[in-house]
Amino acid sequence: MTAAFLETALPLVAAPMAGGATTVDLGAAATGAGALAFLAGGYLSAEALHARIRAARDWGVFGVNLFVPGADAVDAEAFRRYAGELADEARAGGVTLDPVPRTDDDAWSDKVALLCEEPVPVVSFTFALPDRSDIERLRRAGSAVLATVTTVAEARFAEDAGVDGLIVQGPSAGGHSATWDPDRRIADGATAPIVSAVRRNTSLPLIAAGGVDGPAAVAALLHAGADAVAVGTLLLRTDESGASPTHRDALASPEYTETAVTRAFTGRPARALRNGFIDRHASHEITAYPAVHHLTRELRQRAAASGDAERLHLWAGTGYRAAGTGSASDVLRSLAASL
Ligand SMILES: Cc1cc2nc3c(=O)[nH]c(=O)nc-3n(C[C@H](O)[C@H](O)[C@H](O)COP(=O)(O)O)c2cc1C
Missing domain, CATH: 3.20.20.70 (Aldolase class I)
Structure with missing residues:
Protein backbone atom coordinates (compact mmCIF):
# COMPACT_ATOMS: atom_id res chain seq x y z
CA MET A 1 0.00 0.00 0.00
CA ALA A 71 25.63 18.22 20.06
CA ASP A 72 29.29 18.31 18.98
CA ALA A 73 31.56 20.58 20.99
CA VAL A 74 33.78 22.84 18.86
CA ASP A 75 37.55 22.59 19.30
CA ALA A 76 38.18 26.33 19.86
CA GLU A 77 41.88 26.11 19.04
CA ALA A 78 41.30 24.23 15.76
CA PHE A 79 38.60 26.77 14.92
CA ARG A 80 40.95 29.70 15.61
CA ARG A 81 43.59 28.11 13.34
CA TYR A 82 41.04 27.62 10.56
CA ALA A 83 39.82 31.22 10.92
CA GLY A 84 43.48 32.31 10.65
CA GLU A 85 43.87 30.24 7.49
CA LEU A 86 40.90 32.04 5.91
CA ALA A 87 42.05 35.53 6.95
CA ASP A 88 43.68 36.43 3.60
CA GLU A 89 40.69 35.06 1.73
CA ALA A 90 38.40 37.22 3.88
CA ARG A 91 40.53 40.34 3.44
CA ALA A 92 40.39 39.90 -0.33
CA GLY A 93 36.60 39.73 -0.04
CA GLY A 94 36.50 42.81 2.27
CA VAL A 95 35.35 40.83 5.32
CA THR A 96 36.76 40.49 8.85
CA LEU A 97 36.35 37.06 10.43
CA ASP A 98 35.42 36.44 14.05
CA PRO A 99 37.84 33.81 15.48
CA VAL A 100 35.39 32.93 18.29
CA PRO A 101 33.14 29.99 17.30
CA ARG A 102 29.45 30.81 17.18
CA THR A 103 26.87 28.11 17.47
CA ASP A 104 23.06 27.87 17.42
CA GLY A 242 16.08 30.98 -5.82
CA ALA A 243 19.71 29.99 -6.52
CA SER A 244 21.91 33.04 -7.11
CA PRO A 245 22.92 33.96 -10.67
CA THR A 246 26.54 33.17 -9.68
CA HIS A 247 25.53 29.64 -8.66
CA ARG A 248 23.34 29.09 -11.74
CA ASP A 249 26.05 30.26 -14.11
CA ALA A 250 28.72 28.12 -12.47
CA LEU A 251 26.54 25.00 -12.88
CA ALA A 252 26.55 25.59 -16.64
CA SER A 253 30.14 26.84 -16.93
CA PRO A 254 32.78 24.70 -18.67
CA GLU A 255 35.23 25.99 -16.03
CA TYR A 256 33.77 23.62 -13.44
CA THR A 257 34.43 20.06 -14.43
CA GLU A 258 33.77 18.06 -11.27
CA THR A 259 32.17 18.04 -7.84
CA ALA A 260 33.90 17.40 -4.51
CA VAL A 261 32.75 16.76 -0.95
CA THR A 262 34.07 19.47 1.34
CA ARG A 263 33.80 20.73 4.93
CA ALA A 264 35.65 23.93 4.03
CA PHE A 265 32.58 26.16 3.74
CA THR A 266 30.42 25.09 6.71
CA GLY A 267 32.25 22.50 8.82
CA ARG A 268 29.95 19.72 7.61
CA PRO A 269 30.47 17.54 4.52
CA ALA A 270 28.71 18.91 1.46
CA ARG A 271 29.03 18.23 -2.26
CA ALA A 272 29.82 21.25 -4.42
CA LEU A 273 31.40 22.18 -7.72
CA ARG A 274 35.13 22.00 -7.08
CA ASN A 275 36.43 25.59 -7.02
CA GLY A 276 39.42 27.56 -5.75
CA PHE A 277 38.11 27.88 -2.17
CA ILE A 278 37.84 24.10 -1.85
CA ASP A 279 41.27 23.51 -3.37
CA ARG A 280 42.94 26.11 -1.16
CA HIS A 281 41.44 24.89 2.12
CA ALA A 282 40.63 21.19 1.70
CA SER A 283 43.72 20.07 3.59
CA HIS A 284 42.89 22.20 6.66
CA GLU A 285 39.11 21.95 6.83
CA ILE A 286 37.59 21.07 10.22
CA THR A 287 34.37 19.44 11.39
CA ALA A 288 32.54 22.22 13.23
CA TYR A 289 29.00 22.91 12.04
CA PRO A 290 27.43 25.46 12.33
CA ALA A 291 30.48 27.40 13.61
CA VAL A 292 32.28 27.30 10.23
CA HIS A 293 29.00 28.13 8.46
CA HIS A 294 28.79 31.33 10.54
CA LEU A 295 32.52 32.03 10.08
CA THR A 296 32.34 32.02 6.27
CA ARG A 297 28.79 33.29 5.83
CA GLU A 298 29.47 36.94 5.06
CA LEU A 299 32.36 36.01 2.81
CA ARG A 300 30.07 33.71 0.83
CA GLN A 301 27.26 36.26 0.70
CA ARG A 302 29.65 38.84 -0.76
CA ALA A 303 31.00 36.29 -3.23
CA ALA A 304 27.47 35.54 -4.45
CA ALA A 305 26.64 39.23 -4.77
CA SER A 306 29.84 40.09 -6.65
CA GLY A 307 29.77 37.09 -9.00
CA ASP A 308 32.86 35.51 -7.42
CA ALA A 309 32.18 31.80 -7.99
CA GLU A 310 35.66 30.90 -6.77
CA ARG A 311 34.72 31.80 -3.17
CA LEU A 312 31.14 30.57 -3.19
CA HIS A 313 29.71 27.25 -1.96
CA LEU A 314 28.43 26.00 -5.32
CA TRP A 315 26.34 23.11 -3.98
CA ALA A 316 25.86 20.52 -6.71
CA GLY A 317 25.22 16.82 -7.07
CA THR A 318 27.06 14.73 -9.61
CA GLY A 319 24.22 15.19 -12.11
CA TYR A 320 24.82 18.96 -12.38
CA ARG A 321 25.66 18.84 -16.09
C1 LIG B 1 21.47 23.91 -2.87
C2 LIG B 1 21.08 22.70 -2.05
C3 LIG B 1 20.55 22.88 -0.79
C4 LIG B 1 20.14 21.77 -0.03
N1 LIG B 1 19.55 21.96 1.20
C5 LIG B 1 19.04 20.90 1.87
C6 LIG B 1 18.24 21.08 3.04
O1 LIG B 1 17.96 22.20 3.46
N2 LIG B 1 17.78 19.99 3.68
C7 LIG B 1 18.01 18.72 3.22
O2 LIG B 1 17.55 17.75 3.83
N3 LIG B 1 18.74 18.52 2.10
C8 LIG B 1 19.23 19.57 1.41
N4 LIG B 1 19.89 19.37 0.23
C9 LIG B 1 19.95 18.00 -0.30
C10 LIG B 1 18.69 17.73 -1.12
O3 LIG B 1 17.56 17.74 -0.30
C11 LIG B 1 18.78 16.37 -1.84
O4 LIG B 1 19.09 15.34 -0.94
C12 LIG B 1 19.81 16.41 -2.95
O5 LIG B 1 19.74 17.61 -3.65
C13 LIG B 1 19.59 15.24 -3.90
O6 LIG B 1 20.68 15.08 -4.75
P1 LIG B 1 20.82 15.86 -6.16
O7 LIG B 1 21.21 17.26 -5.79
O8 LIG B 1 21.93 15.14 -6.82
O9 LIG B 1 19.50 15.79 -6.85
C14 LIG B 1 20.32 20.46 -0.54
C15 LIG B 1 20.85 20.30 -1.83
C16 LIG B 1 21.22 21.39 -2.59
C17 LIG B 1 21.76 21.16 -3.98
Whole structure:
Protein backbone atom coordinates (compact mmCIF):
# COMPACT_ATOMS: atom_id res chain seq x y z
CA MET A 1 0.00 0.00 0.00
CA THR A 2 1.36 3.45 -0.90
CA ALA A 3 1.77 5.87 1.99
CA ALA A 4 -0.70 8.75 1.70
CA PHE A 5 2.11 11.30 1.36
CA LEU A 6 3.42 9.46 -1.71
CA GLU A 7 0.10 9.33 -3.52
CA THR A 8 1.25 12.03 -5.91
CA ALA A 9 0.76 11.86 -9.67
CA LEU A 10 4.52 11.52 -10.26
CA PRO A 11 6.88 9.43 -8.11
CA LEU A 12 9.06 12.52 -7.74
CA VAL A 13 9.95 14.85 -4.88
CA ALA A 14 11.26 18.41 -5.10
CA ALA A 15 14.01 18.07 -2.52
CA PRO A 16 14.34 20.72 0.19
CA MET A 17 17.18 23.15 -0.56
CA ALA A 18 17.82 25.66 2.23
CA GLY A 19 19.76 28.87 1.79
CA GLY A 20 17.50 30.34 -0.88
CA ALA A 21 17.21 27.74 -3.67
CA THR A 22 13.82 26.40 -2.54
CA THR A 23 11.21 29.09 -3.03
CA VAL A 24 7.45 29.02 -2.63
CA ASP A 25 7.24 29.36 -6.42
CA LEU A 26 9.44 26.28 -6.85
CA GLY A 27 7.23 24.29 -4.51
CA ALA A 28 4.10 25.46 -6.32
CA ALA A 29 5.56 24.48 -9.69
CA ALA A 30 6.58 21.05 -8.40
CA THR A 31 3.15 20.52 -6.88
CA GLY A 32 1.53 21.60 -10.13
CA ALA A 33 3.58 19.00 -12.00
CA GLY A 34 2.34 16.29 -9.65
CA ALA A 35 5.45 15.92 -7.47
CA LEU A 36 5.71 16.12 -3.67
CA ALA A 37 7.23 19.50 -2.79
CA PHE A 38 9.29 20.28 0.30
CA LEU A 39 9.80 23.65 1.92
CA ALA A 40 13.31 24.07 3.31
CA GLY A 41 13.07 25.13 6.96
CA GLY A 42 16.83 25.23 7.57
CA TYR A 43 18.35 28.67 8.39
CA LEU A 44 14.86 30.25 8.61
CA SER A 45 13.31 31.71 11.75
CA ALA A 46 10.06 30.08 12.86
CA GLU A 47 8.23 33.23 11.68
CA ALA A 48 9.74 33.07 8.20
CA LEU A 49 8.94 29.36 7.97
CA HIS A 50 5.38 30.08 9.10
CA ALA A 51 4.92 32.55 6.24
CA ARG A 52 6.06 29.93 3.72
CA ILE A 53 3.78 27.29 5.23
CA ARG A 54 0.82 29.66 4.92
CA ALA A 55 1.69 30.15 1.25
CA ALA A 56 1.84 26.37 0.72
CA ARG A 57 -1.52 25.52 2.34
CA ASP A 58 -3.36 25.14 -0.95
CA TRP A 59 -0.84 22.66 -2.37
CA GLY A 60 -2.51 19.70 -0.67
CA VAL A 61 0.27 17.35 0.38
CA PHE A 62 3.66 18.96 0.99
CA GLY A 63 6.59 18.64 3.36
CA VAL A 64 8.73 20.81 5.61
CA ASN A 65 12.37 19.92 6.19
CA LEU A 66 14.29 20.82 9.36
CA PHE A 67 17.98 20.69 10.33
CA VAL A 68 18.40 18.67 13.54
CA PRO A 69 20.97 20.43 15.74
CA GLY A 70 24.08 18.46 16.64
CA ALA A 71 25.63 18.22 20.06
CA ASP A 72 29.29 18.31 18.98
CA ALA A 73 31.56 20.58 20.99
CA VAL A 74 33.78 22.84 18.86
CA ASP A 75 37.55 22.59 19.30
CA ALA A 76 38.18 26.33 19.86
CA GLU A 77 41.88 26.11 19.04
CA ALA A 78 41.30 24.23 15.76
CA PHE A 79 38.60 26.77 14.92
CA ARG A 80 40.95 29.70 15.61
CA ARG A 81 43.59 28.11 13.34
CA TYR A 82 41.04 27.62 10.56
CA ALA A 83 39.82 31.22 10.92
CA GLY A 84 43.48 32.31 10.65
CA GLU A 85 43.87 30.24 7.49
CA LEU A 86 40.90 32.04 5.91
CA ALA A 87 42.05 35.53 6.95
CA ASP A 88 43.68 36.43 3.60
CA GLU A 89 40.69 35.06 1.73
CA ALA A 90 38.40 37.22 3.88
CA ARG A 91 40.53 40.34 3.44
CA ALA A 92 40.39 39.90 -0.33
CA GLY A 93 36.60 39.73 -0.04
CA GLY A 94 36.50 42.81 2.27
CA VAL A 95 35.35 40.83 5.32
CA THR A 96 36.76 40.49 8.85
CA LEU A 97 36.35 37.06 10.43
CA ASP A 98 35.42 36.44 14.05
CA PRO A 99 37.84 33.81 15.48
CA VAL A 100 35.39 32.93 18.29
CA PRO A 101 33.14 29.99 17.30
CA ARG A 102 29.45 30.81 17.18
CA THR A 103 26.87 28.11 17.47
CA ASP A 104 23.06 27.87 17.42
CA ASP A 105 20.34 25.24 17.18
CA ASP A 106 18.68 26.71 14.08
CA ALA A 107 15.66 27.67 16.22
CA TRP A 108 14.82 23.98 16.60
CA SER A 109 12.33 24.26 19.51
CA ASP A 110 10.48 27.18 17.95
CA LYS A 111 10.10 25.37 14.63
CA VAL A 112 8.94 22.11 16.23
CA ALA A 113 6.45 24.10 18.34
CA LEU A 114 5.20 25.86 15.18
CA LEU A 115 4.78 22.52 13.37
CA CYS A 116 2.87 21.09 16.33
CA GLU A 117 0.53 24.08 16.41
CA GLU A 118 0.17 24.33 12.63
CA PRO A 119 0.74 20.77 11.43
CA VAL A 120 1.84 20.09 7.87
CA PRO A 121 1.32 16.79 6.00
CA VAL A 122 5.00 15.73 6.07
CA VAL A 123 8.00 16.72 8.20
CA SER A 124 11.50 15.52 7.31
CA PHE A 125 14.79 15.85 9.16
CA THR A 126 18.38 15.98 8.08
CA PHE A 127 21.77 15.81 9.88
CA ALA A 128 20.53 13.61 12.76
CA LEU A 129 17.49 12.03 14.34
CA PRO A 130 15.72 14.17 16.94
CA ASP A 131 14.58 12.88 20.33
CA ARG A 132 11.79 10.32 20.14
CA SER A 133 9.59 12.75 22.07
CA ASP A 134 9.81 15.29 19.22
CA ILE A 135 9.05 12.58 16.63
CA GLU A 136 6.03 11.51 18.68
CA ARG A 137 4.79 15.10 19.13
CA LEU A 138 4.91 15.75 15.39
CA ARG A 139 3.20 12.44 14.61
CA ARG A 140 0.50 13.13 17.22
CA ALA A 141 -0.06 16.52 15.57
CA GLY A 142 -0.87 14.62 12.36
CA SER A 143 2.34 14.79 10.30
CA ALA A 144 4.04 11.87 8.59
CA VAL A 145 7.61 12.04 9.88
CA LEU A 146 10.55 11.14 7.64
CA ALA A 147 14.22 10.78 8.57
CA THR A 148 16.99 11.31 6.05
CA VAL A 149 19.51 8.46 6.26
CA THR A 150 22.77 7.70 4.49
CA THR A 151 23.52 4.16 5.78
CA VAL A 152 21.65 0.98 6.68
CA ALA A 153 22.53 1.55 10.35
CA GLU A 154 20.91 5.01 10.34
CA ALA A 155 17.86 3.53 8.59
CA ARG A 156 17.47 0.85 11.27
CA PHE A 157 17.84 3.39 14.04
CA ALA A 158 15.26 5.71 12.48
CA GLU A 159 12.76 2.88 12.00
CA ASP A 160 13.17 1.86 15.65
CA ALA A 161 12.47 5.46 16.65
CA GLY A 162 9.07 5.25 14.94
CA VAL A 163 9.38 7.31 11.75
CA ASP A 164 6.86 6.87 8.92
CA GLY A 165 9.37 6.75 6.07
CA LEU A 166 12.96 7.33 5.03
CA ILE A 167 14.74 9.58 2.61
CA VAL A 168 17.77 7.56 1.54
CA GLN A 169 20.43 10.01 0.45
CA GLY A 170 23.41 8.70 -1.50
CA PRO A 171 26.90 10.23 -1.63
CA SER A 172 26.36 11.77 -5.07
CA ALA A 173 23.74 14.20 -3.70
CA GLY A 174 24.30 17.93 -3.92
CA GLY A 175 24.57 20.12 -0.84
CA HIS A 176 25.15 18.97 2.71
CA SER A 177 25.30 15.28 3.31
CA ALA A 178 22.57 14.17 5.69
CA THR A 179 25.07 11.92 7.49
CA TRP A 180 24.53 11.72 11.23
CA ASP A 181 28.31 11.56 11.67
CA PRO A 182 29.84 14.74 10.20
CA ASP A 183 33.34 13.26 10.63
CA ARG A 184 32.51 10.40 8.28
CA ARG A 185 34.26 10.49 4.91
CA ILE A 186 31.63 10.65 2.16
CA ALA A 187 33.17 8.58 -0.62
CA ASP A 188 32.07 8.94 -4.23
CA GLY A 189 29.42 6.41 -5.20
CA ALA A 190 25.96 5.85 -6.56
CA THR A 191 22.71 6.06 -4.62
CA ALA A 192 21.07 2.86 -5.95
CA PRO A 193 23.20 0.37 -3.95
CA ILE A 194 22.34 2.14 -0.68
CA VAL A 195 18.65 2.20 -1.59
CA SER A 196 18.73 -1.55 -2.34
CA ALA A 197 20.52 -2.26 0.93
CA VAL A 198 18.04 -0.19 2.95
CA ARG A 199 15.12 -1.77 1.07
CA ARG A 200 16.34 -5.25 2.08
CA ASN A 201 16.08 -4.12 5.72
CA THR A 202 12.76 -2.30 5.84
CA SER A 203 9.29 -2.10 4.38
CA LEU A 204 8.97 1.62 5.20
CA PRO A 205 8.26 3.99 2.29
CA LEU A 206 11.59 5.10 0.77
CA ILE A 207 12.45 8.27 -1.13
CA ALA A 208 15.81 8.01 -2.89
CA ALA A 209 17.96 11.13 -3.30
CA GLY A 210 21.27 11.85 -4.94
CA GLY A 211 22.86 12.17 -8.34
CA VAL A 212 19.81 12.17 -10.59
CA ASP A 213 20.89 13.31 -14.08
CA GLY A 214 17.91 12.21 -16.17
CA PRO A 215 14.95 9.84 -16.56
CA ALA A 216 17.14 6.70 -16.58
CA ALA A 217 18.51 7.58 -13.13
CA VAL A 218 14.97 7.99 -11.79
CA ALA A 219 13.96 4.61 -13.23
CA ALA A 220 17.07 2.95 -11.75
CA LEU A 221 16.34 4.28 -8.25
CA LEU A 222 12.73 3.11 -8.43
CA HIS A 223 14.00 -0.27 -9.61
CA ALA A 224 16.39 -0.36 -6.64
CA GLY A 225 13.42 -0.21 -4.29
CA ALA A 226 12.54 3.46 -3.86
CA ASP A 227 8.88 4.50 -3.87
CA ALA A 228 9.79 7.97 -5.10
CA VAL A 229 12.89 9.89 -6.16
CA ALA A 230 13.97 13.31 -4.89
CA VAL A 231 15.62 15.84 -7.15
CA GLY A 232 17.65 18.83 -6.00
CA THR A 233 20.45 19.89 -8.33
CA LEU A 234 18.34 19.47 -11.48
CA LEU A 235 15.99 22.18 -10.16
CA LEU A 236 18.69 24.76 -9.34
CA ARG A 237 18.68 26.51 -12.74
CA THR A 238 14.91 26.46 -13.27
CA ASP A 239 12.82 29.62 -13.51
CA GLU A 240 11.40 29.19 -10.01
CA SER A 241 14.68 28.40 -8.23
CA GLY A 242 16.08 30.98 -5.82
CA ALA A 243 19.71 29.99 -6.52
CA SER A 244 21.91 33.04 -7.11
CA PRO A 245 22.92 33.96 -10.67
CA THR A 246 26.54 33.17 -9.68
CA HIS A 247 25.53 29.64 -8.66
CA ARG A 248 23.34 29.09 -11.74
CA ASP A 249 26.05 30.26 -14.11
CA ALA A 250 28.72 28.12 -12.47
CA LEU A 251 26.54 25.00 -12.88
CA ALA A 252 26.55 25.59 -16.64
CA SER A 253 30.14 26.84 -16.93
CA PRO A 254 32.78 24.70 -18.67
CA GLU A 255 35.23 25.99 -16.03
CA TYR A 256 33.77 23.62 -13.44
CA THR A 257 34.43 20.06 -14.43
CA GLU A 258 33.77 18.06 -11.27
CA THR A 259 32.17 18.04 -7.84
CA ALA A 260 33.90 17.40 -4.51
CA VAL A 261 32.75 16.76 -0.95
CA THR A 262 34.07 19.47 1.34
CA ARG A 263 33.80 20.73 4.93
CA ALA A 264 35.65 23.93 4.03
CA PHE A 265 32.58 26.16 3.74
CA THR A 266 30.42 25.09 6.71
CA GLY A 267 32.25 22.50 8.82
CA ARG A 268 29.95 19.72 7.61
CA PRO A 269 30.47 17.54 4.52
CA ALA A 270 28.71 18.91 1.46
CA ARG A 271 29.03 18.23 -2.26
CA ALA A 272 29.82 21.25 -4.42
CA LEU A 273 31.40 22.18 -7.72
CA ARG A 274 35.13 22.00 -7.08
CA ASN A 275 36.43 25.59 -7.02
CA GLY A 276 39.42 27.56 -5.75
CA PHE A 277 38.11 27.88 -2.17
CA ILE A 278 37.84 24.10 -1.85
CA ASP A 279 41.27 23.51 -3.37
CA ARG A 280 42.94 26.11 -1.16
CA HIS A 281 41.44 24.89 2.12
CA ALA A 282 40.63 21.19 1.70
CA SER A 283 43.72 20.07 3.59
CA HIS A 284 42.89 22.20 6.66
CA GLU A 285 39.11 21.95 6.83
CA ILE A 286 37.59 21.07 10.22
CA THR A 287 34.37 19.44 11.39
CA ALA A 288 32.54 22.22 13.23
CA TYR A 289 29.00 22.91 12.04
CA PRO A 290 27.43 25.46 12.33
CA ALA A 291 30.48 27.40 13.61
CA VAL A 292 32.28 27.30 10.23
CA HIS A 293 29.00 28.13 8.46
CA HIS A 294 28.79 31.33 10.54
CA LEU A 295 32.52 32.03 10.08
CA THR A 296 32.34 32.02 6.27
CA ARG A 297 28.79 33.29 5.83
CA GLU A 298 29.47 36.94 5.06
CA LEU A 299 32.36 36.01 2.81
CA ARG A 300 30.07 33.71 0.83
CA GLN A 301 27.26 36.26 0.70
CA ARG A 302 29.65 38.84 -0.76
CA ALA A 303 31.00 36.29 -3.23
CA ALA A 304 27.47 35.54 -4.45
CA ALA A 305 26.64 39.23 -4.77
CA SER A 306 29.84 40.09 -6.65
CA GLY A 307 29.77 37.09 -9.00
CA ASP A 308 32.86 35.51 -7.42
CA ALA A 309 32.18 31.80 -7.99
CA GLU A 310 35.66 30.90 -6.77
CA ARG A 311 34.72 31.80 -3.17
CA LEU A 312 31.14 30.57 -3.19
CA HIS A 313 29.71 27.25 -1.96
CA LEU A 314 28.43 26.00 -5.32
CA TRP A 315 26.34 23.11 -3.98
CA ALA A 316 25.86 20.52 -6.71
CA GLY A 317 25.22 16.82 -7.07
CA THR A 318 27.06 14.73 -9.61
CA GLY A 319 24.22 15.19 -12.11
CA TYR A 320 24.82 18.96 -12.38
CA ARG A 321 25.66 18.84 -16.09
CA ALA A 322 22.01 17.94 -16.77
CA ALA A 323 20.62 20.91 -14.78
CA GLY A 324 18.63 22.78 -17.39
CA THR A 325 16.67 26.01 -17.54
CA GLY A 326 12.93 26.47 -18.08
CA SER A 327 10.12 25.78 -15.68
CA ALA A 328 10.55 23.32 -12.82
CA SER A 329 7.27 21.65 -13.84
CA ASP A 330 8.70 20.83 -17.28
CA VAL A 331 11.94 19.51 -15.75
CA LEU A 332 10.02 17.24 -13.39
CA ARG A 333 7.54 16.05 -16.02
CA SER A 334 10.35 15.17 -18.41
CA LEU A 335 12.09 13.13 -15.71
CA ALA A 336 8.97 10.99 -15.39
CA ALA A 337 7.99 10.93 -19.06
CA SER A 338 9.22 7.42 -19.80
CA LEU A 339 8.20 5.72 -16.56
C1 LIG B 1 21.47 23.91 -2.87
C2 LIG B 1 21.08 22.70 -2.05
C3 LIG B 1 20.55 22.88 -0.79
C4 LIG B 1 20.14 21.77 -0.03
N1 LIG B 1 19.55 21.96 1.20
C5 LIG B 1 19.04 20.90 1.87
C6 LIG B 1 18.24 21.08 3.04
O1 LIG B 1 17.96 22.20 3.46
N2 LIG B 1 17.78 19.99 3.68
C7 LIG B 1 18.01 18.72 3.22
O2 LIG B 1 17.55 17.75 3.83
N3 LIG B 1 18.74 18.52 2.10
C8 LIG B 1 19.23 19.57 1.41
N4 LIG B 1 19.89 19.37 0.23
C9 LIG B 1 19.95 18.00 -0.30
C10 LIG B 1 18.69 17.73 -1.12
O3 LIG B 1 17.56 17.74 -0.30
C11 LIG B 1 18.78 16.37 -1.84
O4 LIG B 1 19.09 15.34 -0.94
C12 LIG B 1 19.81 16.41 -2.95
O5 LIG B 1 19.74 17.61 -3.65
C13 LIG B 1 19.59 15.24 -3.90
O6 LIG B 1 20.68 15.08 -4.75
P1 LIG B 1 20.82 15.86 -6.16
O7 LIG B 1 21.21 17.26 -5.79
O8 LIG B 1 21.93 15.14 -6.82
O9 LIG B 1 19.50 15.79 -6.85
C14 LIG B 1 20.32 20.46 -0.54
C15 LIG B 1 20.85 20.30 -1.83
C16 LIG B 1 21.22 21.39 -2.59
C17 LIG B 1 21.76 21.16 -3.98
